[in-house]
Each structure stands twice: as structure tokens, then as C-alpha cells.
Amino acid sequence: MTLSVTPKLLSVLSGQSFDHPPVWFMRQAGRYLPEYRAVRATAPDFISFCFDPEKAAEVTLQPMRRFPYDAAIVFADILLIPGALGQKVWFEAGEGPKLGELPSLDSMAERASQAGAALSKVGETLTRVRAALEPERALIGFAGAPWTVATYMIEGRSSDRVGARTYAYQNPEALDRLITILVEATVDYLAMQVAAGAQVLKLFESWAEGLSEPQFERLVIQPHIAILKGLRDRGITVPVIGFPRGAGALVETYAEVVPVQGVALDTQISAAMGRRIQKIKPIQGALDPLLLRAGGDQLLRRVDQMIEQWGQGPYIFNLGHGILPDTPIAHVEQVLARVTGK
Amino acid sequence: MTLSVTPKLLSVLSGQSFDHPPVWFMRQAGRYLPEYRAVRATAPDFISFCFDPEKAAEVTLQPMRRFPYDAAIVFADILLIPGALGQKVWFEAGEGPKLGELPSLDSMAERASQAGAALSKVGETLTRVRAALEPERALIGFAGAPWTVATYMIEGRSSDRVGARTYAYQNPEALDRLITILVEATVDYLAMQVAAGAQVLKLFESWAEGLSEPQFERLVIQPHIAILKGLRDRGITVPVIGFPRGAGALVETYAEVVPVQGVALDTQISAAMGRRIQKIKPIQGALDPLLLRAGGDQLLRRVDQMIEQWGQGPYIFNLGHGILPDTPIAHVEQVLARVTGK
Numbered sequence: 001m002t003l004s005v006t007p008k009l010l011s012v013l014s015g016q017s018f019d020h021p022p023v024w025f026m027r028q029a030g031r032y033l034p035e036y037r038a039v040r041a042t043a044p045d046f047i048s049f050c051f052d053p054e055k056a057a058e059v060t061l062q063p064m065r066r067f068p069y070d071a072a073i074v075f076a077d078i079l080l081i082p083g084a085l086g087q088k089v090w091f092e093a094g095e096g097p098k099l100g101e102l103p104s105l106d107s108m109a110e111r112a113s114q115a116g117a118a119l120s121k122v123g124e125t126l127t128r129v130r131a132a133l134e135p136e137r138a139l140i141g142f143a144g145a146p147w148t149v150a151t152y153m154i155e156g157r158s159s160d161r162v163g164a165r166t167y168a169y170q171n172p173e174a175l176d177r178l179i180t181i182l183v184e185a186t187v188d189y190l191a192m193q194v195a196a197g198a199q200v201l202k203l204f205e206s207w208a209e210g211l212s213e214p215q216f217e218r219l220v221i222q223p224h225i226a227i228l229k230g231l232r233d234r235g236i237t238v239p240v241i242g243f244p245r246g247a248g249a250l251v252e253t254y255a256e257v258v259p260v261q262g263v264a265l266d267t268q269i270s271a272a273m274g275r276r277i278q279k280i281k282p283i284q285g286a287l288d289p290l291l292l293r294a295g296g297d298q299l300l301r302r303v304d305q306m307i308e309q310w311g312q313g314p315y316i317f318n319l320g321h322g323i324l325p326d327t328p329i330a331h332v333e334q335v336l337a338r339v340t341g342k
Numbered sequence: 343m344t345l346s347v348t349p350k351l352l353s354v355l356s357g358q359s360f361d362h363p364p365v366w367f368m369r370q371a372g373r374y375l376p377e378y379r380a381v382r383a384t385a386p387d388f389i390s391f392c393f394d395p396e397k398a399a400e401v402t403l404q405p406m407r408r409f410p411y412d413a414a415i416v417f418a419d420i421l422l423i424p425g426a427l428g429q430k431v432w433f434e435a436g437e438g439p440k441l442g443e444l445p446s447l448d449s450m451a452e453r454a455s456q457a458g459a460a461l462s463k464v465g466e467t468l469t470r471v472r473a474a475l476e477p478e479r480a481l482i483g484f485a486g487a488p489w490t491v492a493t494y495m496i497e498g499r500s501s502d503r504v505g506a507r508t509y510a511y512q513n514p515e516a517l518d519r520l521i522t523i524l525v526e527a528t529v530d531y532l533a534m535q536v537a538a539g540a541q542v543l544k545l546f547e548s549w550a551e552g553l554s555e556p557q558f559e560r561l562v563i564q565p566h567i568a569i570l571k572g573l574r575d576r577g578i579t580v581p582v583i584g585f586p587r588g589a590g591a592l593v594e595t596y597a598e599v600v601p602v603q604g605v606a607l608d609t610q611i612s613a614a615m616g617r618r619i620q621k622i623k624p625i626q627g628a629l630d631p632l633l634l635r636a637g638g639d640q641l642l643r644r645v646d647q648m649i650e651q652w653g654q655g656p657y658i659f660n661l662g663h664g665i666l667p668d669t670p671i672a673h674v675e676q677v678l679a680r681v682t683g684k
């Protein structure tokens with residue numbers, strides 16, 4: 001008989017709370033680590049890097065060796081799905097992602113149900129990481145949510161999303177079809193990740209910002225519900241954390257109606273709203289990455305405040321957005337010592 | 343005995359509600375109007391344009407002639423205050439504002455109490471407009487709120503505010519002093535506007551977005567409270583509308599603790615949050631300017647929905663952000679007909 005260990009992160013997602021909440025950081029496998037930059041330098045480009053299971057597993061594990069994070073998140077990118085649908089994606093140094101012409105909806109629809117197979121290298125990374133990771137540490141798989149991925153697919157680059165939001169008003173039928181395709185591809189991709197070893201899934205709606213309530217309902221809420229349903233229909237029961245970044249007041253509606261097991265909060269959350277959501281769902285968040293970078297007494301005071309305001313309920317400590325590349329490692333160590341009490 | 347007429351907008355700000363709410367649009371004096379572009383073309387630069395009372399009054403009145411707006415808002419800019427404090431401000435075509443080196447805090451502190459006098463041309467515009475405007479239409483004066491103005495002063499241009507938010511963490515004392523100077527200058531500037539004919543004041547916190555709760559408390563809530571107190575200390579009793587754009591869930595805290603008479607809501611508000619705020623204060627907002635530009639049935643459906651969800655309480659119909667330059671005039675006419683029922 002083997003002793004089964006439940007990672008703290010999973011316990012929180014099933015409703016438990018801890019004096020010292022579990023902790024991980026968005027983009028914890030990243031450029032603030034010299035060992036990451038060293039491996040990154042050996043890959044010809046960013047997309048190849050994501051598709052190299054040996055390198056991707058290595059950088060996923062690097063922060064786990066250095067810090068007491070409670071979870072690893074697979075190193076990959078939210079823009080792998082457009083590639084799986086036939087749209088060219090590449091990264092230009094200092095400029096972020098670039099995407100080629102949007103393929104026809106018909107051709108993308110044909111590829112949607114094979115997204116998992118097309119992205120099987122990410123599964124290989126997950127399997128490698130799971131084999132190397134201690135059992136008390138959870139492994140997170142993820143995907144960009146349909147609207148966020150669609151903004152890049154439509155605009156062809158990082159942007160203020162004005163073009164995509166205008167497209168949503170002017171081409172509602174085409175956008176709805178694209179979202180439906182993305183829902184199918186995302187379900188297939190996430191299901192593949194679970195089969196490969198992911199114990200938790202995170203859905204990154206990085207650009208919920210600025211959407212009116214009807215647009216949020218149509219472009220965020222409904223597609224997220226459809227993805228959750230698609231996963232359950234395949235018998236997948238791992239917990240899902242939804243992250244509607246920039247949803248503002250609408251995050252409460254999100255927590256009420258989307259059947260995720262946890263809600264990740266962005267930097268601009270109030271203590272009161274966090275507690276209100278916590279009555280419905282476990283929460284994760286929401287330290288300001290700029291404060292983590294700045295450091296000092298104000299950083300540790302804020303860490304204490306967040307644990308005080310949310311630590312009585314199910315709570316996962318994290319940032320409100322990804323860690324910045326020029327964040328001093330000493331600040332990360334200080335925060336983790338404070339959160340873990342060690 | 344003269345018959346006194348209370349503008350509908352002022353009635354709403356004192357708590358009344360109407361079947362057809364009063365309506366005005368942010369940036370209603372602007373580039374979507376050919377007559378605006380014609381006057382603008384006669385001014386050598388944008389700042390001179392703001393400081394030319396004849397031209398500024400003319401463009402303020404243009405939309406009032408064309409549309410049944412219930413209020414005029416003085417044509418000016420939120421970046422006039424840095425100029426009054428000695429910082430150079432100019433606009434480059436297609437690039438937005440540019441600001442010169444930040445003057446010393448001491449030199450700005452010396453100028454703060456004379457901001458109204460330095461910006462007296464804006465007062466002349468207000469007086470001209472008030473003389474020409476029908477008594478049932480309200481005249482709004484405004485200023486940029488301290489944090490928003492500070493972001494431009496610190497960064498020297500439009501930006502993602504990451505530089506200013508980092509400055510706020512790294513130079514808290516200098517920033518607090520700058521904010522204090524801006525509070526004093528803003529009170530003096532707004533008091534001058536009331537003396538010149540403004541019947542309502544609006545405080546534009548255009549960049550509340552992305553602030554953590556402690557930063558929001560320090561950089562938005564406290565300075566707004568100080569401005570309201572400064573105005574009351576001078577015996578000024580005109581209603582003030584606060585607009586913490588991008589405050590997300592924190593807009594509720596804002597409405598609870600800042601003694602403004604009305605709260606303007608941005609595009610991303612929920613019906614429920616709007617109603618919650620409306621129990622405390624009259625609200626204004628929040629049609630998506632992108633939807634106004636896109637037009638069609640979905641536009642009129644959204645207008646109906648907003649009036650249905652908020653029209654039972656004190657409500658001013660408006661956009662959630664400024665009208666876009668390429669908005670078809672026909673769409674504005676359709677919305678105004680729908681809102682006014684005429």
C-alpha cells in the first residue's frame with residue numbers, strides 16, 4: 001500500500017484553508033532566473049523552445065529546485081493553439097508575438113479536434129515534469145482562453161484589443177464561430193494535458209479588460225462554461241482555475257456562473273470582493289508584480305495584509321500578473337519565506 | 343420674478359430619477375464633428391486652442407446646437423495643470439501629449455495656489471458658454487485627478503503607467519508631495535471654474551486602472567477626498583462627479599467613501615454593481631464607445647438595456663469613455679433619440 005499525498009494546492013481547490021497558504025507565481029519559469037536565460041539561449045526561437053520537451057521540462061523544474069513553490073506550471077505559451085489551427089505564430093525579439101494571416105474558419109474547424117495531438121510535445125513536457133516532481137507539489141497545465149487567443153489571432157500581434165473588440169461588434173457571426181472552434185481546440189488540448197500528467201488546469205483570459213457586460217457574457221462567460229462542460233463530458237475531473245484578468249466588477253459574476261473550482265484574481269482586486277468570491281470559490285492572487293520587483297518593507301507588509309484578509313478561507317498565494325523579468329531573486333525569496341513561514 | 347429652471351442633470355445629481363435620463367457624452371466637443379475640425383484647423387496647436395476662449399467656447403457649443411445633450415462640458419484638457427505648475431506640455435500630431443522635464447517640487451508648490459489664475463482663460467470660456475447656453479442645460483467644468491495627471495508628469499507622455507506605478511513604489515515621499523501639490527492646484531483650478539460659471543464639476547481619474555487596493559486608497563481615494571474637502575472649505579457646493587476609470591471592483595469602495603455627488607462608470611461595469619452604487623449615489627455611464635461607433639440593432643438594444651437596468655434610479659446616460667473621432671454622427675443621433683424619446 002502506497003501512502004498517497006495530496007498537494008496543498010489541490011486541498012485548497014477542494015475548499016480547505018491553511019495558516020500558510022500554498023504559493024506559486026505566474027511565469028515562475030522565466031527570465032528573472034539566470035538558469036532560465038541560459039537554457040533559453042540554446043533554443044533557436046521561442047516556439048521551438050516550447051516544443052522541446054527536454055528544455056521545456058528543465059525550465060519548468062528550475063524554479064521548483066530553487067524555491068518552495070507548491071506547484072509547477074508547464075512551460076508553454078497561450079499562442080500554441082493558433083499554430084495548431086494552422087495560423088503562423090512567431091516571436092520577434094523585444095516586440096512580442098506576431099501572427100500570420102487568419103486561416104479560413106473551415107480549415108480551422110477541421111483542425112480543432114486534433115489540437116491535443118498537434119500539441120503533443122507539451123504533453124511530453126508534462127510527463128517529464130510529473131516524473132521529476134515531488135508528489136506534494138502539484139503540476140498545472142494551462143491554455144489561453146478563447147477570447148484572449150482570438151484577440152491575437154484577429155489583430156496579429158499584442159495590442160490594445162480595440163481592433164478585436166470592434167471586430168466583435170462588426171462581425172459577430174464570424175467571431176462566434178472562431179470562439180466555438182477555439183473552445184473545441186482548447187478542450188482537446190487541455191484533455192491531452194491531463195492525460196499527460198496535469199493535475200490542475202488554468203484557463204488564462206489575459207484580456208478580459210475593457211469588455212462591456214454583454215461582451216463579457218458572450219466572449220468570456222459562455223466560452224468558459226463551454227470548455228468546462230467539454231472537459232466534464234470527457235470525464236475529466238481535475239480542478240480548473242479560471243483567470244479573467246481585468247474583469248473588474250464582472251469577476252464576481254464570473255465566479256458565480258462559471259463552474260471553475262478556483263478563481264484567480266488580478267492585482268486590482270479589493271479585499272472585500274475577494275472575500276465575497278471566496279464564499280463561492282477558492283481564490284488565488286493577487287500581489288502586484290511591480291511591488292514584488294520594488295521590494296522593501298511595503299512588500300512584506302502587503303504580503304501579510306493579503307494573508308490576513310484572505311487566509312481564513314481557501315486561498316492560493318500568487319501574483320496578480322506574471323513575474324517581471326527584472327525582479328530581484330532576493331525579493332522572491334523574502335516573499336516565499338513570509339508566505340511559507342520558513 | 344424670474345422663473346428658475348433646474349437642469350435635469352442637476353436634478354439627477356440631487357437624487358431624482360427620470361423616465362428619460364439626461365444625457366451627454368464624454369468628448370462630445372470633438373473630432374467626430376466636421377465643424378469642430380474646421381475650428382481646430384484655425385488654431386496653431388492644441389494648447390493654444392484650449393487657451394483661446396472664443397474658439398474653445400465655440401467648440402463647446404457646437405454639439406449643443408446639433409444634438410439634444412443635457413449638458414455642455416467646457417473644452418479644455420486634463421494636462422493644463424502641469425503647464426500651470428511650470429512643466430512644458432505640447433501635443434505632437436498622432437502621438438498624443440509630450441511633457442518636458444518635471445520641475446522641482448518646491449517650484450511647483452509655489453505655483454499650486456495660483457493654478458486658477460494661471461488657467462483663467464478656461465474660466466473665460468466657461469463664462470462665454472454659460473451666457474450662450476439655455477438655462478435648462480447644465481455647464482460642466484472639469485480637471486484631471488492628481489494621480490492621472492501625475493502619471494503624465496512622471497512619464498512625460500501617454501503610457502501604460504508602469505513607470506508611474508513603479509515610481510509610486512520606489513519614491514513614495516516624492517510622489518505623495520507631488521499629489522499634495524496637485525490637490526491644491528486642482529482645488530484652485532476648479533474653484534475658479536465655478537466662479538466663472540461651472541454648475542457641475544467632473545474629476546477625471548482616467549488611469550485608475552491596474553492599481554492595487556493600497557495604491558488605489560493612497561493615490562485615488564485620499565486625493566479625491568482632499569479635493570472635495572478643499573472645495574467645501576472654500577464654500578463651493580456645486581455637485582462633483584467622480585470618474586475612477588478602470589477602478590474595477592474598487593469603484594464600489596470609491597462610491598462609499600469619496601463624498602462626490604455622482605459616480606461615472608466605465609464601459610466594464612456590471613448591471614448589478616451599477617445598481618449597488620446607485621443605492622449610495624447617482625451614477626453616470628457607460629455605453630461602450632466602440633459599440634456607438636459600430637452601430638446597428640445591437641447598439642439600440644444596449645441603450646434600452648442600460649436604461650432598463652439603471653433608469654429606475656438617479657442616472658445620467660453617457661459613454662464609458664470618450665467618443666471616438668470616427669464615430670458616425672447618425673449613430674449619435676439614433677442614440678440620443680432613443681434616450682430622450684424624441
